[in-house]
Amino acid sequence: xxxxxxxxxxxxxxxxxxxxxxxxxxxxxxxxxxxxxxxxxxxxxxxxxxxxxxxxxxxxxxxxxxxxxxxxxxxxxxxxxxxxxxxxxxxxxxxxxxxxxxxxxxxxxxxxxxxxxxxxxxxxxxxxxxxxxxxxxxxxxxxxxxxxxxxxxxxxxxxxxxxxxxxxxxxxxxxxxxxxxxxxxxxxxxxxxxxxxxxxxxxxxxxxxxxxxxxxxxxxxxxxxxxxxxxxxxxxxxxxxxxxxxxxxxxxxxxxxxxxxxxxxxxxxxxxxxxxxxxxxxx
Numbered sequence: 001x002x003x004x005x006x007x008x009x010x011x012x013x014x015x016x017x018x019x020x021x022x023x024x025x026x027x028x029x030x031x032x033x034x035x036x037x038x039x040x041x042x043x044x045x046x047x048x049x050x051x052x053x054x055x056x057x058x059x060x061x062x063x064x065x066x067x068x069x070x071x072x073x074x075x076x077x078x079x080x081x082x083x084x085x086x087x088x089x090x091x092x093x094x095x096x097x098x099x100x101x102x103x104x105x106x107x108x109x110x111x112x113x114x115x116x117x118x119x120x121x122x123x124x125x126x127x128x129x130x131x132x133x134x135x136x137x138x139x140x141x142x143x144x145x146x147x148x149x150x151x152x153x154x155x156x157x158x159x160x161x162x163x164x165x166x167x168x169x170x171x172x173x174x175x176x177x178x179x180x181x182x183x184x185x186x187x188x189x190x191x192x193x194x195x196x197x198x199x200x201x202x203x204x205x206x207x208x209x210x211x212x213x214x215x216x217x218x219x220x221x222x223x224x225x226x227x228x229x230x231x232x233x234x235x236x237x238x239x240x241x242x243x244x245x246x247x248x249x250x251x252x253x254x255x256x257x258x259x260x261x262x263x264x265x266x267x268x269x270x271x272x273x274x275x276x277x278x279x280x281x282x283x
Contacts, residue, residue, distance in 0.1 A: 023221050024248040025053040025082075030060060032086075035261040037062030040114040042107065044068040044097050044155065045124030047076035049222030050172065053249030054121060054256045055079055059086040061257055066110040066117075068093045068124065089114075097124050098146030103154040107162065117162040119260050122152040122194075123172040127187040141186050148190035152197060165209030166262045171198050175218040175276045191216075195272060202270030211269040213259045218276025221246040242278030251275065 041058050045051040046067035055065050056079070065083050067090060069076040076092050083090035091113050095102040110117050125148045130136050152171060163169075176184055177191035194214060202212035218241060239245065255273045258264050274281050 021221075023049065023053075023223070024250045026056045026060070026250050026253070030057065030250075030254075032060035032062065035061040035257060035263060036119070039063040039118040039260075040066065040110065040116050041119040041121060041260070042066045042068070042110050042117055042155075042159065043121035043123055044151065045070075046121075047072050047079050050217060050220060050249045050252050051121075051123045052079045052082075053253035054123065055090075056082050056086070057250075057253040057257050058119075058260065059083040059088040059090070061261075062088070063119070063260075064089040064114055066091050066093060066106075066113065068095065068097060068106055070094070070096060070124070096147075097151035097155060098143070100150075100154040103151065104158045107155070107158040111162060117159055118164075118167050120156060120159045120163070120167075120169045121172070121256065121260075122155060122169070124148075124151060125172065125187075125190075127184055129183040130185070131183065133185055136186055144186045145190055148187065149193045149197065152194060156201070160205075160210075163208075163210050167210045168260050168262070168265075169201070169205075169210065169212045170256055170259050171212070171214040173198070173214045173216045173272060175216055175274065175279060175281065177216060178281045179279070198272065199270045206269055211259070211265065213265070213269060214272045215252065215255045215259070216272050216274045216276065216281070217247065217252050218274070218279055219246045220252055220275075221248055241276065245277070247275060247277055 036058055041063045043051055043055060046055045047069040055067060059065060067076060067079060080090040080092055093106045093109050097103060126144060128140050156169060171194050173194040174191040176188035177195050181188040198212055198214040205212055252275045255275050
Protein backbone atom coordinates (compact mmCIF):
# COMPACT_ATOMS: atom_id res chain seq x y z
CA UNK A 1 0.00 0.00 0.00
CA UNK A 2 1.18 3.53 -0.71
CA UNK A 3 2.26 5.78 2.15
CA UNK A 4 -0.66 7.17 4.12
CA UNK A 5 -0.75 10.90 3.49
CA UNK A 6 -4.27 11.86 4.50
CA UNK A 7 -4.47 14.82 6.83
CA UNK A 8 -6.55 14.99 9.98
CA UNK A 9 -10.29 15.47 9.39
CA UNK A 10 -11.95 16.94 12.45
CA UNK A 11 -15.33 15.33 11.82
CA UNK A 12 -17.18 12.09 12.33
CA UNK A 13 -18.61 10.64 10.21
CA UNK A 14 -15.84 11.25 7.76
CA UNK A 15 -15.11 11.79 4.08
CA UNK A 16 -13.54 8.97 2.08
CA UNK A 17 -13.03 11.19 -0.95
CA UNK A 18 -10.46 13.30 0.92
CA UNK A 19 -8.18 10.38 1.75
CA UNK A 20 -4.80 9.92 0.05
CA UNK A 21 -4.54 7.20 -1.06
CA UNK A 22 -8.23 6.40 -1.36
CA UNK A 23 -9.38 3.15 0.27
CA UNK A 24 -9.86 0.08 -1.92
CA UNK A 25 -13.42 -1.17 -1.59
CA UNK A 26 -13.38 -4.18 -3.90
CA UNK A 27 -10.77 -6.00 -5.93
CA UNK A 28 -11.38 -5.88 -9.68
CA UNK A 29 -10.76 -9.60 -9.86
CA UNK A 30 -13.43 -10.39 -7.25
CA UNK A 31 -16.05 -12.45 -9.06
CA UNK A 32 -19.46 -12.94 -7.50
CA UNK A 33 -20.94 -16.42 -7.55
CA UNK A 34 -24.51 -15.80 -6.43
CA UNK A 35 -23.86 -16.69 -2.79
CA UNK A 36 -26.42 -14.11 -1.63
CA UNK A 37 -28.78 -14.15 -4.61
CA UNK A 38 -32.28 -13.05 -3.63
CA UNK A 39 -31.22 -11.94 -0.13
CA UNK A 40 -32.00 -8.57 1.44
CA UNK A 41 -29.34 -7.00 3.64
CA UNK A 42 -29.64 -4.18 6.17
CA UNK A 43 -26.29 -2.63 7.09
CA UNK A 44 -25.40 0.30 9.33
CA UNK A 45 -22.52 2.60 8.45
CA UNK A 46 -22.57 1.28 4.91
CA UNK A 47 -21.71 4.55 3.20
CA UNK A 48 -17.93 4.35 3.57
CA UNK A 49 -15.01 2.32 4.88
CA UNK A 50 -15.55 -1.33 5.73
CA UNK A 51 -19.30 -0.84 5.39
CA UNK A 52 -19.03 0.27 1.78
CA UNK A 53 -16.76 -2.66 0.94
CA UNK A 54 -19.27 -5.06 2.48
CA UNK A 55 -22.15 -3.45 0.61
CA UNK A 56 -20.42 -3.71 -2.78
CA UNK A 57 -19.30 -7.30 -2.16
CA UNK A 58 -22.78 -8.33 -1.05
CA UNK A 59 -24.30 -6.73 -4.14
CA UNK A 60 -21.78 -8.53 -6.35
CA UNK A 61 -22.96 -11.76 -4.69
CA UNK A 62 -26.58 -10.97 -5.59
CA UNK A 63 -28.05 -9.18 -2.57
CA UNK A 64 -30.26 -6.11 -2.47
CA UNK A 65 -29.19 -3.55 0.11
CA UNK A 66 -30.73 -1.22 2.67
CA UNK A 67 -28.00 1.16 3.80
CA UNK A 68 -28.19 3.21 6.98
CA UNK A 69 -25.98 6.31 7.20
CA UNK A 70 -25.79 9.28 9.53
CA UNK A 71 -24.70 12.41 7.61
CA UNK A 72 -22.60 11.79 4.51
CA UNK A 73 -25.23 11.90 1.79
CA UNK A 74 -22.61 12.13 -0.93
CA UNK A 75 -20.75 9.01 0.24
CA UNK A 76 -24.04 7.17 0.70
CA UNK A 77 -25.19 8.10 -2.81
CA UNK A 78 -21.85 6.98 -4.27
CA UNK A 79 -22.21 3.63 -2.51
CA UNK A 80 -25.77 3.31 -3.78
CA UNK A 81 -24.52 3.91 -7.31
CA UNK A 82 -21.94 1.15 -6.91
CA UNK A 83 -24.69 -1.26 -5.91
CA UNK A 84 -26.76 -0.29 -8.93
CA UNK A 85 -23.72 -0.92 -11.14
CA UNK A 86 -23.89 -4.50 -9.89
CA UNK A 87 -27.51 -4.68 -11.06
CA UNK A 88 -29.00 -4.71 -7.57
CA UNK A 89 -31.31 -2.41 -5.61
CA UNK A 90 -30.18 -0.14 -2.80
CA UNK A 91 -32.26 2.11 -0.57
CA UNK A 92 -30.72 4.78 1.67
CA UNK A 93 -31.99 5.37 5.20
CA UNK A 94 -30.58 8.38 7.02
CA UNK A 95 -30.62 8.60 10.79
CA UNK A 96 -28.96 7.96 14.14
CA UNK A 97 -28.75 4.28 15.08
CA UNK A 98 -28.33 5.33 18.72
CA UNK A 99 -32.04 6.22 18.67
CA UNK A 100 -34.24 3.16 19.22
CA UNK A 101 -37.27 4.73 17.55
CA UNK A 102 -35.23 5.37 14.41
CA UNK A 103 -34.05 1.74 14.36
CA UNK A 104 -37.65 0.51 14.52
CA UNK A 105 -38.63 2.76 11.61
CA UNK A 106 -35.54 1.75 9.62
CA UNK A 107 -36.47 -1.93 9.76
CA UNK A 108 -40.01 -1.05 8.76
CA UNK A 109 -38.63 0.85 5.75
CA UNK A 110 -36.74 -2.28 4.70
CA UNK A 111 -39.84 -4.47 4.94
CA UNK A 112 -41.95 -1.90 3.12
CA UNK A 113 -39.38 -1.66 0.31
CA UNK A 114 -38.34 -5.30 -0.11
CA UNK A 115 -40.92 -7.37 1.75
CA UNK A 116 -38.25 -9.31 3.63
CA UNK A 117 -35.01 -9.13 5.60
CA UNK A 118 -32.40 -11.89 5.55
CA UNK A 119 -29.09 -10.47 6.78
CA UNK A 120 -28.39 -7.79 9.37
CA UNK A 121 -24.92 -6.23 9.56
CA UNK A 122 -24.34 -4.08 12.65
CA UNK A 123 -21.32 -2.04 11.62
CA UNK A 124 -21.62 1.69 12.43
CA UNK A 125 -19.15 2.96 15.03
CA UNK A 126 -17.37 6.03 16.30
CA UNK A 127 -14.19 6.55 18.31
CA UNK A 128 -12.67 9.52 20.13
CA UNK A 129 -9.12 9.03 21.47
CA UNK A 130 -8.26 10.53 24.84
CA UNK A 131 -4.94 10.47 26.69
CA UNK A 132 -6.57 9.71 30.04
CA UNK A 133 -9.74 8.17 31.44
CA UNK A 134 -10.23 11.49 33.20
CA UNK A 135 -10.56 13.17 29.80
CA UNK A 136 -13.52 11.02 28.73
CA UNK A 137 -16.60 13.10 29.38
CA UNK A 138 -19.97 11.65 30.27
CA UNK A 139 -21.26 12.93 26.94
CA UNK A 140 -18.52 11.14 25.00
CA UNK A 141 -18.99 7.92 26.97
CA UNK A 142 -22.74 7.87 26.40
CA UNK A 143 -22.39 8.79 22.72
CA UNK A 144 -19.84 6.05 22.03
CA UNK A 145 -21.90 3.40 23.80
CA UNK A 146 -25.12 4.48 22.07
CA UNK A 147 -23.57 4.22 18.61
CA UNK A 148 -21.33 1.22 19.13
CA UNK A 149 -23.40 -1.19 21.23
CA UNK A 150 -26.82 0.19 22.17
CA UNK A 151 -27.58 0.46 18.45
CA UNK A 152 -26.77 -3.23 18.00
CA UNK A 153 -29.41 -4.08 20.59
CA UNK A 154 -31.96 -1.65 19.14
CA UNK A 155 -31.62 -2.73 15.52
CA UNK A 156 -31.37 -6.44 16.23
CA UNK A 157 -34.44 -6.28 18.47
CA UNK A 158 -36.38 -4.58 15.68
CA UNK A 159 -35.13 -7.02 13.02
CA UNK A 160 -35.59 -10.37 14.77
CA UNK A 161 -39.35 -10.68 14.06
CA UNK A 162 -38.55 -10.64 10.32
CA UNK A 163 -35.58 -13.00 10.34
CA UNK A 164 -36.14 -16.66 9.54
CA UNK A 165 -34.22 -19.92 9.55
CA UNK A 166 -31.11 -19.39 7.45
CA UNK A 167 -30.85 -15.70 8.29
CA UNK A 168 -27.61 -14.22 9.59
CA UNK A 169 -26.56 -11.41 11.89
CA UNK A 170 -22.98 -10.14 11.59
CA UNK A 171 -21.50 -7.68 14.07
CA UNK A 172 -18.35 -5.60 13.61
CA UNK A 173 -16.11 -5.72 16.66
CA UNK A 174 -12.37 -4.90 16.71
CA UNK A 175 -8.93 -6.18 17.59
CA UNK A 176 -9.06 -3.65 20.45
CA UNK A 177 -11.66 -5.86 22.15
CA UNK A 178 -8.90 -8.44 22.63
CA UNK A 179 -5.70 -6.46 23.19
CA UNK A 180 -7.17 -3.22 24.54
CA UNK A 181 -6.28 0.34 23.59
CA UNK A 182 -4.98 2.89 26.09
CA UNK A 183 -6.28 5.85 24.08
CA UNK A 184 -9.62 4.28 23.18
CA UNK A 185 -10.92 3.11 26.54
CA UNK A 186 -14.59 3.67 25.80
CA UNK A 187 -14.37 2.44 22.19
CA UNK A 188 -12.53 -0.78 23.07
CA UNK A 189 -15.01 -1.38 25.89
CA UNK A 190 -17.89 -1.27 23.44
CA UNK A 191 -16.07 -3.62 21.10
CA UNK A 192 -15.61 -6.09 23.95
CA UNK A 193 -19.32 -5.80 24.65
CA UNK A 194 -20.02 -6.65 21.00
CA UNK A 195 -18.07 -9.91 21.36
CA UNK A 196 -20.17 -10.91 24.37
CA UNK A 197 -23.35 -9.77 22.65
CA UNK A 198 -22.48 -11.92 19.63
CA UNK A 199 -21.77 -15.03 21.68
CA UNK A 200 -24.85 -14.69 23.88
CA UNK A 201 -27.22 -13.87 21.04
CA UNK A 202 -25.92 -16.80 19.00
CA UNK A 203 -26.94 -19.14 21.82
CA UNK A 204 -30.38 -17.57 22.02
CA UNK A 205 -31.08 -17.73 18.28
CA UNK A 206 -29.47 -21.06 17.38
CA UNK A 207 -32.73 -22.95 17.91
CA UNK A 208 -34.38 -20.67 15.35
CA UNK A 209 -31.70 -21.39 12.77
CA UNK A 210 -30.40 -17.81 12.83
CA UNK A 211 -26.61 -17.57 12.93
CA UNK A 212 -24.85 -14.74 14.78
CA UNK A 213 -21.15 -14.06 14.20
CA UNK A 214 -18.69 -11.17 14.18
CA UNK A 215 -15.67 -9.81 12.36
CA UNK A 216 -12.81 -8.19 14.29
CA UNK A 217 -10.78 -5.96 11.96
CA UNK A 218 -7.31 -4.78 12.87
CA UNK A 219 -5.92 -1.52 11.44
CA UNK A 220 -7.93 -0.90 8.27
CA UNK A 221 -7.48 2.13 6.01
CA UNK A 222 -10.89 3.78 6.36
CA UNK A 223 -12.11 7.38 6.74
CA UNK A 224 -12.40 6.80 10.49
CA UNK A 225 -8.60 6.88 10.77
CA UNK A 226 -7.74 10.38 9.47
CA UNK A 227 -10.81 11.75 11.24
CA UNK A 228 -9.62 10.32 14.54
CA UNK A 229 -5.85 10.45 14.80
CA UNK A 230 -3.22 13.19 14.25
CA UNK A 231 -1.24 13.21 11.00
CA UNK A 232 1.91 11.71 12.50
CA UNK A 233 -0.08 8.69 13.68
CA UNK A 234 -1.86 8.32 10.37
CA UNK A 235 1.45 8.24 8.48
CA UNK A 236 2.57 5.08 10.32
CA UNK A 237 -0.87 3.53 10.73
CA UNK A 238 -0.73 -0.27 10.52
CA UNK A 239 3.07 -0.47 10.42
CA UNK A 240 3.17 -2.37 13.73
CA UNK A 241 1.32 -5.41 12.33
CA UNK A 242 3.24 -8.51 11.21
CA UNK A 243 2.34 -7.57 7.62
CA UNK A 244 3.75 -4.04 8.22
CA UNK A 245 0.79 -2.21 6.64
CA UNK A 246 -2.84 -1.35 7.19
CA UNK A 247 -5.47 -3.51 5.57
CA UNK A 248 -7.88 -2.34 2.91
CA UNK A 249 -11.68 -2.50 3.31
CA UNK A 250 -11.69 -4.89 0.34
CA UNK A 251 -9.61 -7.29 2.42
CA UNK A 252 -12.18 -7.37 5.22
CA UNK A 253 -15.39 -7.68 3.21
CA UNK A 254 -14.91 -11.35 2.17
CA UNK A 255 -15.13 -12.36 5.84
CA UNK A 256 -18.60 -10.81 5.96
CA UNK A 257 -19.58 -12.56 2.73
CA UNK A 258 -18.44 -15.88 4.19
CA UNK A 259 -20.46 -15.41 7.38
CA UNK A 260 -23.53 -14.21 5.44
CA UNK A 261 -23.50 -17.20 3.10
CA UNK A 262 -25.71 -20.02 4.34
CA UNK A 263 -23.82 -22.39 2.07
CA UNK A 264 -20.34 -21.44 3.27
CA UNK A 265 -20.90 -21.02 7.01
CA UNK A 266 -24.06 -22.96 7.88
CA UNK A 267 -22.37 -24.65 10.88
CA UNK A 268 -20.72 -21.51 12.26
CA UNK A 269 -22.32 -19.33 14.94
CA UNK A 270 -21.07 -17.39 17.94
CA UNK A 271 -17.63 -16.96 16.37
CA UNK A 272 -15.33 -14.06 15.53
CA UNK A 273 -13.16 -13.87 12.41
CA UNK A 274 -9.97 -11.86 12.91
CA UNK A 275 -8.81 -9.82 9.92
CA UNK A 276 -5.86 -8.01 11.42
CA UNK A 277 -2.69 -8.42 9.37
CA UNK A 278 -1.37 -11.37 11.35
CA UNK A 279 -1.64 -10.27 14.97
CA UNK A 280 -2.14 -13.35 17.21
CA UNK A 281 -5.34 -13.08 19.22
CA UNK A 282 -6.41 -15.00 22.31
CA UNK A 283 -10.16 -15.38 22.05
